Amino acid sequence: MAGILKTEAGKGLALSAPASLYVGLLVAAPLGILVAYSFWTQTYVEIDKTLTWANYAEAATDPLVRHLMLRSIAIAGAVTAATVALAYPIAYFIAFRTHKKTLWLLLITIPFWSSYLLRVFSWKLILGFNGVMNSALLSMGIVTEPLTFLLYNEFAVVLTLAHAWAPFAILPIYVSLQKIDRSLLEAATDLGCSKLERFFRVTLPLTIPGIIAASLIIFIPTVGDYVTPSLVGGSQGKMVANLIQVQFGPANNWPLGATLSLVAMASVGFVAILFVILATALGRRIR
Amino acid sequence: MTTQNIIEISGVEKRFGTFVAVRDLNLELKEGEFFSLLGPSGCGKTTALRMIAGFQDHDEGTIRIGGQDMAHIPANKRPANMVFQSYAIFPHLNVGDNVAFGLRKLKLTKAGINDRVAEALEMVELGGLQSRKATELSGGQRQRVALARALVMRPKVLLLDEPLSALDKNLREAMQFEMRRLQQKLGITFVMVTHDQYEAMTMSDRIGVMFKGQLKQVDKPEVLYARPCSREVAAFIGGMNFLDAAVTGEADGKLQAQVQGFGPLTIDVNSNVAQRGPQLLAGIRPEQLEISAQKPEGYDGYLQGTVTNAAFYGENVHYHVTADGLQQPIAVSVPNYFHTVDHKQGDPVWLGVQNASVIDLGTREA
Ligand SMILES: Nc1ncnc2c1ncn2[C@@H]1O[C@H](COP(=O)(O)OP(=O)(O)O)[C@@H](O)[C@H]1O
Ligand SMILES: [Mg+2]
Numbered sequence: 001m002a003g004i005l006k007t008e009a010g011k012g013l014a015l016s017a018p019a020s021l022y023v024g025l026l027v028a029a030p031l032g033i034l035v036a037y038s039f040w041t042q043t044y045v046e047i048d049k050t051l052t053w054a055n056y057a058e059a060a061t062d063p064l065v066r067h068l069m070l071r072s073i074a075i076a077g078a079v080t081a082a083t084v085a086l087a088y089p090i091a092y093f094i095a096f097r098t099h100k101k102t103l104w105l106l107l108i109t110i111p112f113w114s115s116y117l118l119r120v121f122s123w124k125l126i127l128g129f130n131g132v133m134n135s136a137l138l139s140m141g142i143v144t145e146p147l148t149f150l151l152y153n154e155f156a157v158v159l160t161l162a163h164a165w166a167p168f169a170i171l172p173i174y175v176s177l178q179k180i181d182r183s184l185l186e187a188a189t190d191l192g193c194s195k196l197e198r199f200f201r202v203t204l205p206l207t208i209p210g211i212i213a214a215s216l217i218i219f220i221p222t223v224g225d226y227v228t229p230s231l232v233g234g235s236q237g238k239m240v241a242n243l244i245q246v247q248f249g250p251a252n253n254w255p256l257g258a259t260l261s262l263v264a265m266a267s268v269g270f271v272a273i274l275f276v277i278l279a280t281a282l283g284r285r286i287r
Numbered sequence: 288m289t290t291q292n293i294i295e296i297s298g299v300e301k302r303f304g305t306f307v308a309v310r311d312l313n314l315e316l317k318e319g320e321f322f323s324l325l326g327p328s329g330c331g332k333t334t335a336l337r338m339i340a341g342f343q344d345h346d347e348g349t350i351r352i353g354g355q356d357m358a359h360i361p362a363n364k365r366p367a368n369m370v371f372q373s374y375a376i377f378p379h380l381n382v383g384d385n386v387a388f389g390l391r392k393l394k395l396t397k398a399g400i401n402d403r404v405a406e407a408l409e410m411v412e413l414g415g416l417q418s419r420k421a422t423e424l425s426g427g428q429r430q431r432v433a434l435a436r437a438l439v440m441r442p443k444v445l446l447l448d449e450p451l452s453a454l455d456k457n458l459r460e461a462m463q464f465e466m467r468r469l470q471q472k473l474g475i476t477f478v479m480v481t482h483d484q485y486e487a488m489t490m491s492d493r494i495g496v497m498f499k500g501q502l503k504q505v506d507k508p509e510v511l512y513a514r515p516c517s518r519e520v521a522a523f524i525g526g527m528n529f530l531d532a533a534v535t536g537e538a539d540g541k542l543q544a545q546v547q548g549f550g551p552l553t554i555d556v557n558s559n560v561a562q563r564g565p566q567l568l569a570g571i572r573p574e575q576l577e578i579s580a581q582k583p584e585g586y587d588g589y590l591q592g593t594v595t596n597a598a599f600y601g602e603n604v605h606y607h608v609t610a611d612g613l614q615q616p617i618a619v620s621v622p623n624y625f626h627t628v629d630h631k632q633g634d635p636v637w638l639g640v641q642n643a644s645v646i647d648l649g650t651r652e653a
Contacts, residue, residue, distance in 0.1 A: 186342055187375035189363045191389030191440065201388075205379045287384045287391065 037258035047255070055259035065243065065260065072239040072264070073271055075154055075229075076222035079161040080215050086162065087169035087214065094170075095177035105174070108167050116164060120231050123160045127151040127232070152234025160232050161222055169214040176210025177203070201286060208283040212276055219275070223268045240264050293318045293443055293476045294339065298348035301334055301500075308334045310500045312348065316444075319474040321467065323487040326497035327523070332480040333372075335497070336446050339478065341365045353443055367444040368437035372452065374429045376421045382408070382432055383417030389440045407439035410469065427458045434466070438473065445470075447479040451486060463490050484524045488512070496520050504559065512572075516559040518648055521570050528576075528617050531651060532567040542647060544569065548613050549588035553642045560649030568651040573620040575644035578606055578630065579637050586639030590617070594634045604628050608636060 038055055041048040059065050094104045111119060126132045127150040134146040150156065180203065188198040226241035233239070240260065247257030294316040301309040309331040316322050324332045337343040339350060341362030350357045352366055368389075377385050386404045395403070408414050411431035424432065430450060437445055450466070451459045467490045470477045481487050487494045488508040495505040504516040515521035518529065535551070536543035542554045546569050554569060577583045592610035603623050607616040619638065630636055 181373065181375065183371045183373050183375040184377060186362075187369070187371060187377070187436075188388070189342075189361075190340065190369045191436070192363050192392040194363060197392075202377060202379075283379070287380060287387070 034258045034261055037255050038262050040255045042253045042255050055256050056263070058256065059259050059263050065240075065263075068238065068240045068243050069264065069267055071154075072223045072241070073267065075157055075237075075239060076219050076225075077271075078154075078158050079165065079222050080219045082158055082162040083165045083169045083218050084173070084211060084214050087166055088173055088211075090166075091170045091173035091177055091210075094174055095180075105171075108170050111164070111167065117227070119164060120160055120228055123156065123163070124151065124232055127156055127159075151232060153236045154233070156232040156234075157229050157237045157239075160228050161218075161225065164228075165218045165222070168217045172213040172217070173207060173210040176207040176213075180206050205283045205286045208279055212279050215275060215279075216272055220268055220272060224264060291318050292316065293320075293353060294478070295351040295354075296339070296348070299335075299338065299345045299350060300347035301331070301338060301343065302346050308500055309338070309345075312502055314495060314502065314505065316476055316478065318443075318476060321470050321477045321479070321490060321492045323479045323481055323491040323494045324497060325481055325484060325487040325494050325523075328482055330497045331500040332482075332497055333448055336369075336448055336478065336480050339444070340367055340369050340446050366442055367446055368440050368442040370430075370433045370437050370445065370447040370450050372448040372450070374433040374453075376424070376429050376432055376436075378421050380421060381417065382413065382419045382421065382424070385421060385432055386417075386436045386439050388436060403439055404435075407435040410438065411435045412465075426454055427462065430454060430462065434469075438469075438475070442475065444476045444478060447477060449480055449482070452481070452483070459486070466490065488524070496523065498523075506559070510559075514557045514559045514646065515570070515648065516557075516561070518568060518570075518652075521646070521648055526573045526618055526620065527646075528571045528573065529615070529648070530569045530571065532569040534563070534565050534567050542567070546588065546645065548590045548592075548610055548617070549638075549640055549645075552588045552640070552645050554645045554647050555643065557647035557649070560647060562650045563647070564650045566651045568648040570646040570648045571617075571640055571644055572646075573605070573618040574603070574622075575640065576617070576619045577639035578608070578619045578621060579639070580630070580634070582637045583639040587642045588640045588645075590638040590640075592617070592636060592638065594630045594632055594636055597628050597630060597632055599623075599628055606630060606636075608638060 037047075039051045039053070041050070041052060041054060090108070094101055094108075098104060124131070128134070129146050129148065129151070131150070133150060134143070137143045138146065184202055184206070185198060188202045189195075193201060223239075224241045225239065226245055229237045229239045229242055233242075241264075244257050244260045244264070247253045247260060251257075292315045294314070296312050296314040299309060299312040300307065312335060324335060326332050334343060338345045339352070339357075341357065341360065341364075357365060377388065380388065383401075383404050386407055387400050390400045390403060404417065405414070408416060411434050413428060413431050413435065416428075421429075421432075430453070434450075451462050454462060463486060466477075479487075479490065488511075491508060493505060493507055494511055496503050496511065498519055504511060504520050506514070511520070512525055515524065515527075521527045521529075530547045530549070532544040532546040532552075532554075534542050534544050537556070540556045542556060542563075544552060544554055544567055546552045546554075552569075554567075556563075577586060582589065590608070590610055592608040592613075594606055595609050595616050596605075596607035598605045600620075601623065603620050606619045606621075608619060609616045617638065
């Protein structure tokens with residue numbers, strides 16, 4: 001035993017054991033249970049443990065499931081696109097245009113100093129019927145009655161999440177920008193590029209890994225987000241996680257809930273892999 | 288007029304805050320010339336080069352390339368290309384695309400671009416490596432790619448910032464000859480920044496020596512070596528023994544002087560020095576001295592002393608010799624003819640020097 005611990009592999013194993021154990025217990029085991037449930041059936045009082053594809057068949061054919069799944073992916077895609085698009089200029093500014101990098105990075109993390117729920121509620125206060133936005137617009141005479149399209153829809157979900165996720169997008173993009181050797185930019189200028197061409201031919205392709213990282217960090221948890229759509233999404237803004245919650249809660253159909261969870265995971269994985277492949281290929285085409 | 292000035296720099300100054308990085312720079316470079324800017328680290332060489340390239344504005348003076356004032360011409364529009372110290376090879380592009388980078392801005396056909404890339408890579412002896420990844424190149428290959436990428440643009444002027452300093456010694460020496468050959472073949476003006484005197488001397492038509500932001504002397508390597516304009520230039524290029532001398536007479540471009548240790552000698556007037564008074568600083572290169580156990584025949588000045596140090600350098604042997612009345616030991620370097628070190632520490636020796644080997648370095652500072 002002591003001998004094993006002296007080898008490189010042994011040391012590695014020993015070092016990673018606590019994490020492996022933790023991940024095994026908290027991720028792999030629940031996932032296994034979820035997979036098992038998805039092949040069982042909910043009778044009225046107990047679980048019928050004969051294996052069946054019935055839940056998957058239901059998930060595949062139910063239009064509501066497909067609708068919510070597609071909407072979740074669309075909303076998550078919109079949130080990702082909006083967040084990355086807003087984060088990129090900020091990361092660019094911190095990496096290239098300021099000497100007070102630490103201060104700016106600190107400011108970026110300030111939203112984390114308050115709870116996420118609090119921030120979602122703040123958006124409710126801002127966007128609501130009697131909210132800050134409507135009061136301001138009314139008092140300035142820009143509108144004559146409160147706007148109702150601000151809250152309880154997809155837009156509110158995208159806005160709230162884009163704000164919440166911003167630091168997660170800014171940081172990886174900032175890191176990839178910061179890593180760019182400044183002489184590469186000068187070399188591009190030296191070879192005749194204007195600032196804009198230089199951005200598209202050198203800066204952007206070199207930050208694609210940062211963009212991919214930011215996108216995945218945002219996209220994956222957003223598809224399965226439950227809190228935001230229930231608080232600011234209204235009925236139009238409901239997402240697949242809300243349906244899953246219903247199965248595990250009021251509907252008391254755990255097998256279907258488990259199936260929906262797995263289907264959601266698989267869809268997210270598929271879209272994410274597709275995105276990585278596309279983004280990488282696109283980056284390679286820039287010359 | 289046979290050769291024209293391709294670069295004309297006059298009265299250029301560059302300040303960073305209150306710090307003057309380059310002051311009163313005046314320089315004219317001819318078409319097809321290999322010029323080196325030589326000086327210790329931090330003296331402003333890179334800043335000077337970057338002003339020519341357009342990466343840095345100058346605060347005073349004018350810079351002309353091909354007769355055109357560069358004041359309002361941005362770096363991407365200047366007829367000069369640069370080889371960066373770090374080579375700045377684009378890591379996301381392969382070798383071919385790196386070299387083609389600037390060409391894609393020109394209105395060329397695909398075949399035209401490919402031809403020019405192939406030709407440029409051939410030129411730096413990387414023929415056929417177009418699809419090699421940038422991350423898979425050795426240091427020497429990166430240097431060649433950087434060279435090809437700049438040369439493929441067919442610039443009037445190629446600017447090189449310490450292009451060989453990242454390479455190991457053998458590769459560096461090989462590249463020195465290769466770059467010189469390439470420059471002569473293409474006839475492009477090369478402006479190279481270096482802190483390596485040997486690199487500057489072996490490669491350049493002319494060298495400009497810079498100290499603390501000021502260009503002190505511009506000359507051919509041989510002239511710079513034989514007629515340095517001051518003590519600091521003389522000390523920076525090659526080895527030099529500095530000796531106090533007193534001028535006793537001057538006639539026909541010759542100085543009669545009493546040189547410390549060696550006695551009366553006749554020294555050629557060095558027109559590069561700024562001032563000369565009765566108190567003269569004389570210089571003698573270590574390899575121009577004769578060292579011998581017996582008094583050697585046929586020299587103009589002699590010194591009798593003692594060896595304090597003998598060091599074998601391979602191609603030559605270095606001795607330090609002291610004598611009464613010298614503040615500093617005299618350095619002597621002799622070629623290694625017979626693989627022997629002839630004089631040991633403590634041996635009494637004679638040094639002999641010819642009049643022509645003594646360099647007038649102007650007024651001695653007190
Ligand atoms: N962007 C800058 N800001 C402030 N000082 C600078 C800047 N660039 C160079 N310097 C200063 O100018 C001097 C000359 O620098 P440089 O031209 O790089 O020297 P060299 O290339 O001869 O080593 C140095 O003292 C350096 O610190
Ligand atoms: Mg430098």
